Amino acid sequence: MRLWTLHPRFLDTKGLTAVWREGLLARKVLRGETRGYTRHPQLIRFRAHPDPLAAIDAYLAAILGEARERGYNFDASKIDERAAAAPIRETTGQLGYEWLHLLDKLRRRAPDRFNDLHGQHPAPHPLFVLEDGDVQDWEIR
Template sequence: MRLWSMHPRYFDRQALTACWREGLLAQSVLTKPGGGYSHHPQLRRFQHTENSRAAMGDYLSAIVDEADARGYRFSRDKIRVTGSREQLHVNDGQLAYEWQHLLAKLQRRSPDTWIRWHELHRPDPHPAFIVVGGPIAEWEKVPSHSAGQQIDE
């Protein structure tokens, strides 16, 4: 499961549709905890909010907004609840790690999208997030040499 921290405008078709599907799965897990994905590390930042289901709904709403802008048909009706009162935090190191991860995927499977974004130094966060200083998130599974990575200013 990959719930990206950067704005969905940077996604290729595959990343956008995968993020939508995985977000819907996460929404289900947050609605009925105890299943196989209940302890998935990517869910922690949503689970630590006052209303995890609304936080996930807000996350999914931005994915649908991007799909709408591209003329795709994602069913907004599948979002169960929105209106979280808090924004999620993402460390700048986490955002940098995810950005490099996405760029590597784009270079392999969507060269046109990669060309559009590869020179961008610092992507905008997903609208549900605000960027704070810090390293790659402790829940992220990365090689040990990447653990302290942050975005260069």
């Protein structure tokens, strides 16, 4: 499971589809509707949010918005796309780590996308507000 800190505009088709699917799984976990993934480290920052369900829906709403921009047909009925959530603080180190991780994936599976992004600076998903700091301890490296 990877719930990217990166803005969804950077993801390729496979990445955008995967984060939608994995976000929906995270939503089920946060709602107590699954037995698996309950201790997955990607969920730590959502569980720490004052309203975890609103946070995951706000996260997924931005993914849905990007999908619509690209002409994809993700099922909006699976989330509350009007959910409002306070921003989640995230570190510049975490964003940078994910950026390099994404570029490495794109280098192998989508070289054209890699070439488009190489040299750009990463931006966070709209739910996240950056502060200086290292890669999170929960990140699996």
